[in-house]
Amino acid sequence: MARPQMQEPTVLILAALAEGRKHGYALISDAAEMSDGRVRLKVSTLYAALERLAREGLVERAGEEVTDGRLRRFYELTGVGRAALQAEVSRMEALARQASARLALRPLTLGIA
């Protein structure tokens, strides 16, 4: 059965983890960077998503360290998570191609003349 469409915060978190293991704040700042500041993940949203993704087997813990008295726990993509992210990206790309074709614009270079 096909996985339901992912919400944007989920995609951003998985995409941030695709680079390698990261801790909570790094995921928040990466999500903001990837969305050009449009998406500001709240801490509660982030950890609700991480708990759910861990339950689904898409992410897993990858160590922890204490810096300046603060516990930082790292997360990384699992193989299943990487595949799920790839599938979602492919879906989004296919949709973008369809939309571009209908707009008669070049795909993935939606610049403004």
Next chain:
Amino acid sequence: MTLDWSTRGALRLYPQRWRNEFEQEVIGTLLDVAEAEKRNRPPLRELFPLALRGAWMRARSSVVFWVGLAIIAVMVWVPGQSFDGFLSERYWPVMLSRAGMGLMLALPLAGASVAWQTGRRRAKRPLPHRMRELLGDATGPAAFVAIGYLAAVGAQIAASGWPVTTTTDLRSTLVYFCMLLAALAVGGLVGTIVRAVVAAPITWIALSLWYLLPLSFEEEVGNLSGSWLLIRPLETLGDALAPTPFAVVSLTAAVLAVLAVALTIVKVTRGWLWFGAIFALVAVAVSVNARSVTGWWPDDGVANRTDELVCAGDAPRICLWPEQEAASGELVRSTLSDAYEKALTLGIPVPSDIGIYYRLSASPDQLIANYSETLIGQFGCDLSDHPDLGFMLESSDDRIRAELSAGFALAFYLGADPSTVWTIQTGGDASGPAENTLGLDEMKDYFNVHDETEAKAAVLAWAERGPTCE
């Protein structure tokens, strides 16, 4: 950077299991966010959703939370099922009394909730419990009952409007509080004795039976019934600013009984068990039988007038609340005066003092219908005592049928619209009479009241028959 009270508070809302696993990590992230924004503490936009999620996580895994929702639901639902829904006489004593109608269903749930928690704690570690743990068990259910009670008061205010007088009477509220304490104590005691899966249903069944015992028992037994304790406040009308001695005694007895039970649970020994049980029984017996002590209970059935009433006329003498006088005084006085004069022509006793009508939304037909019920009530049982007039038609009780017919006939004779009268008698609403009752034409045939002549004959026959209420 240190953790402030708001951040600590938000995290405390989470279940302990979650906190053990995630709290330190989340704190680190919150501090990173604050530092990046050059703040001294995490921003409110982070803490508020964090707190909400914590509360939800704790609530959804808590039996007490879901039982609490049920408590609130019944506290609001039950008063809405009464004769006229949430419409209430617009003064505080009646509104506060009616708001407690749902306690007969809510208190067993509250007691069972405490029994569940106490029983589960007992299963995890041996007795005795700590006093603060008992308080913790009781706080949640008590809070839900309080919220439900306030919601029921609010529903009445929304339906009827703000009370027309500032006179308050907390007797019924105090008695309800005593009952709540007793229910929580019973739950705590049962949960101490048996395990949770047994304690909760036992408590629920025992309290349900106690609150639903019928009042048709002999008076001595009825005095011991929780339903009596519930009904008496509902019948209480008064203008005292201070609680009566009965309410004070009840409150004192309930608090002492609860303390005795709590001490018993905290210091579980055979001696304390006997002491707590005997003390609690004595306290309950004293409180319920305080009614028989002269001067400790107000006169039954006496509606005390307040200084705020606006009274005019001699025959009839009609008293209204100031807001009624301002909004519809002329209509009420003219309608009731006409009804009084016409009632006199029947030759039946008609008191010159006309009872207070609290509902500002009363139409002339409703005013006459209520007035007719009052007059008929002096010959027999007050019709307002009947829980569901519509269903009474299906009974073979000729007395009730006769009362209904007399009330309808008198209102008909005095000029009220028959369909409005029948709707009021059956507890219907704007759409018509209640379900499972006769239609208007069928009812006219049933009562044999089709016109003014038959109406007059029915009333006179009733008057001649004399008092029939037993």
